[in-house]
Amino acid sequence: MKRNKLAEQAAPWIALVAMFVVWEAACVVFKVDSFVLPRPSQAFAAMWEFRQAIWHNARFTFTTTLLGFAIAVGFGLLLGLVVGASAFVYKALYPLLIGFNSIPKVAVVPILVIWFGIGFVPAVLTAFLISFFPIVVNVATGLATLEPELRDVLRSLGARKIDILLKVGLPRSMPLFFASLKVAVTLAFVGSVISETMAGNEGIGHLMLSAGASFRVPLVFAGLLVISVMGVAMYAAFAWIEQRMTGWAYRGDVNAA
Numbered sequence: 254m255k256r257n258k259l260a261e262q263a264a265p266w267i268a269l270v271a272m273f274v275v276w277e278a279a280c281v282v283f284k285v286d287s288f289v290l291p292r293p294s295q296a297f298a299a300m301w302e303f304r305q306a307i308w309h310n311a312r313f314t315f316t317t318t319l320l321g322f323a324i325a326v327g328f329g330l331l332l333g334l335v336v337g338a339s340a341f342v343y344k345a346l347y348p349l350l351i352g353f354n355s356i357p358k359v360a361v362v363p364i365l366v367i368w369f370g371i372g373f374v375p376a377v378l379t380a381f382l383i384s385f386f387p388i389v390v391n392v393a394t395g396l397a398t399l400e401p402e403l404r405d406v407l408r409s410l411g412a413r414k415i416d417i418l419l420k421v422g423l424p425r426s427m428p429l430f431f432a433s434l435k436v437a438v439t440l441a442f443v444g445s446v447i448s449e450t451m452a453g454n455e456g457i458g459h460l461m462l463s464a465g466a467s468f469r470v471p472l473v474f475a476g477l478l479v480i481s482v483m484g485v486a487m488y489a490a491f492a493w494i495e496q497r498m499t500g501w502a503y504r505g506d507v508n509a510a
Contacts, residue, residue, distance in 0.1 A: 273293045276292070276293050277292050277293050277294060280292040287470060287471060288468065288470055289470075290470075291470050291471040291474050295471040295474075296471050296474040296475045296478055297475070297478075298471065299469070299471035299472040299474070299475040300475040300478065300479070303472055303475070306460060307457075307460065307475065307476070307479060309455075310455055310456050310457050310459065310460045310476075311457055311479050311483065313373075313449075313455040313456045313457075314376075314442070314445050314446065314449065314456040314457045314458070314480070314483070315483060317373060317376035317377045317380060317445045317448075317449075317456065318380050318438075318441045318442050318444075318445045318483075319441075320377045320380070321376070321377040321378065321379070321380025321381040321384065321441050321444060321445065322380060322381070322384055322437065322438050322441040324377070324381045324385075325380070325381045325384040325385035325388060325437060325441065326385075326388060326434065326437070328381070328385050329384075329385040329386075329387075329388025329389045329392065329433075329437070330388060330392055330430065332385075332389050332393075333388060333389045333390070333391070333392025333393045333396070333426075333430075334392060334393075334396065334418070334423070336350075336389065336392075336393040336396075336397075337392060337393035337394070337395065337396025337397045337422070337426070338396060338418050338422075340397070343393060343397055347393075350386065350389060350390075353386075354386040358379055358382055358383045358444060358447060359447055359451065361379065361382060362375060362379055362447060362448050362451045362452055363451070363452070365378050365379065365448070365452075366451075366452040371452040371453060371454055372452075372453060372454050372455065373455075375448045375452055375453075376444075376445045376448040376449055376453060376456060377445075378448075379444040379445065379447055379448040380441040380442075380444035380445045380448075381441075381444070382444065383440050383441065383443060383444035383447075384437040384438070384440040384441040384444060385437070387433040387436045387437045387440070388430065388433045388434070388437050390433070391426070391429035391430055391432065391433035392426050392429065392430050392433070394426075394429060395422070395425055395426025395427075395428075395429040395430065396418065396422045396423070396425075396426055399417070399421065399422050399425060403421070404417060407421065427498065427499055428495075428499040431491070431494065431495040431498055431499050432495060434491045434494075434495070435488050435491045435492055435495065438484075438487045438488060438491055439484045439487070439488055442480060442483060442484045442487075445458070446458035446461075446480060449462075450462050457476045457479055457480055458476075460472070460476050461473045461476040461477070464476065
């Protein structure tokens with residue numbers, strides 16, 4: 254049992270190393286030009302060479318992402334409660350939410366630039382706009398799918414609608430809420446980088462755009478690796494929080510992460 258657990262923990266690292274080995278070997282064997290596809294070793298070398306610039310821009314991206322994500326969590330939870338608490342509101346607002354989420358956020362960034370200028374604010378708002386939808390949907394779904402029989406029993410026991418919502422519906426929605434955070438935080442990184450690429454003066458997206466314009470492709474891939482590391486780290490953090498906060502919702506040895 255212990256051996257199986259160690260194997261499960263080692264499997265992602267083994268797969269990661271294998272991917273880099275295959276990538277490196279393929280570039281060497283097929284003599285792929287670094288301008289087309291740099292080897293992992295070249296990307297890591299660029300990461301070390303430009304470590305100060307990468308560190309500065311990574312902090313900017315991380316800050317805008319977390320701020321936009323925090324706003325998305327608060328807004329998404331509140332709106333999810335409103336939408337899921339009433340069948341009428343659910344039917345009225347859900348199509349609007351889907352329509353808004355269908356709008357490419359790339360098309361929204363120029364509007365944000367007109368309103369707020371380039372830089373910090375558009376990156377935060379883009380991270381928010383692209384990440385709040387999964388939170389709203391999961392919270393609203395958890396509330397809207399509360400069994401009618403359970404509602405009837407609670408009402409017969411004297412529970413008010415607000416009591417059912419806060420004491421039964423909301424706790425029941427928590428597994429879906431925490432699961433949605435893992436998806437939303439990775440989307441927030443996507444939103445920040447999109448804004449930085451289109452209308453930024455700082456951040457990993459801006460760094461990658463500048464590197465691509467000067468044909469420093471290994472630095473572009475170094476930026477991609479940095480973004481992926483930050484995304485995986487935040488996903489793992491919220492997976493850990495999900496396990497600690499909603500372990501009661503899972504049976505046996507099911508892993509919530």
